[in-house]
């Protein structure tokens with residue numbers, strides 16, 4: 361388990377992270393969501409031990425990444441840029457990774473390179489941006505590290521490669537016993553795969569959500585009326601959108617009181633729609649969207 365406990369960090373005398381707390385359970389995907397500059401990269405770099413926290417503590421399986429650096433064999437950080445890899449060839453990088461990650465699985469690595477039609481010779485710098493992104497994930501999962509930290513793994517990629525990458529992550533987490541943290545500014549991408557979402561805003565954890573719980577807590581209903589959309593619905597519950605006589609509202613599961621309000625005007629349509637995380641964030645967190 362990763363425990364981030366009251367972590368504070370300043371860079372150039374500016375407070376980047378302030379009293380950040382959250383935990384990552386084994387075998388789960390945690391999404392760290394926040395706008396550009398929210399502090400996601402700084403947080404991931406601290407968890408992987410690249411930079412130190414000013415205050416607070418970070419432990420991985422009960423060990424401090426700073427005081428017990430052996431634990432770093434169990435953590436791999438994949439930055440949003442592959443610049444650090446560009447001088448290596450597909451073969452050379454294995455030697456380098458094996459010195460840092462003794463359990464690196466070469467068979468797995470070459471099998472996946474085959475699967476995704478990578479050449480087994482050649483330099484990493486010759487790959488396209490999408491190939492580099494996928495390659496760095498293959499490399500990370502081949503380390504056999506228990507904790508994989510991915511900084512914006514799909515940023516700037518086209519929809520096809522984005523889908524491949526998200527599917528690859530989901531499949532590998534299902535197969536291997538790993539925990540993944542993915543940072544992103546795209547709530548919509550993360551909600552499909554994350555078990556747990558941590559929302560970072562201005563350097564603090566603004567909210568945390570367990571996806572399973574959330575889906576059981578709320579429902580989204582589309583209602584339409586013969587006459588104008590009743591104004592008191594707005595006073596009672598969160599109206600996500602409204603156009604003429606049709607509205608989409610967010611209510612709690614088993615909220616009989618609000619359901620009665622919706623039904624008292626004899627709706628001509630009353631239909632439950634699939635709930636997205638964005639719906640809840642828009643309604644409950646003041647409409648502050650993290651989706652680009």
Ligand SMILES: Nc1ncnc2c1ncn2[C@@H]1O[C@H](COP(=O)(O)OP(=O)(O)OP(=O)(O)O)[C@@H](O)[C@H]1O
Pocket residue numbers: 371372374376394395396397398399400401402403545
């Ligand atoms: N070395 C540094 N010195 C000073 N300030 C820094 C440094 N690195 C980052 N920052 C500042 O810290 C804040 C958080 O940056 P960080 O890269 O962690 O955010 P982020 O959420 O990952 O953003 P993005 O999505 O744009 O990568 C930003 O305001 C950034 O300008």
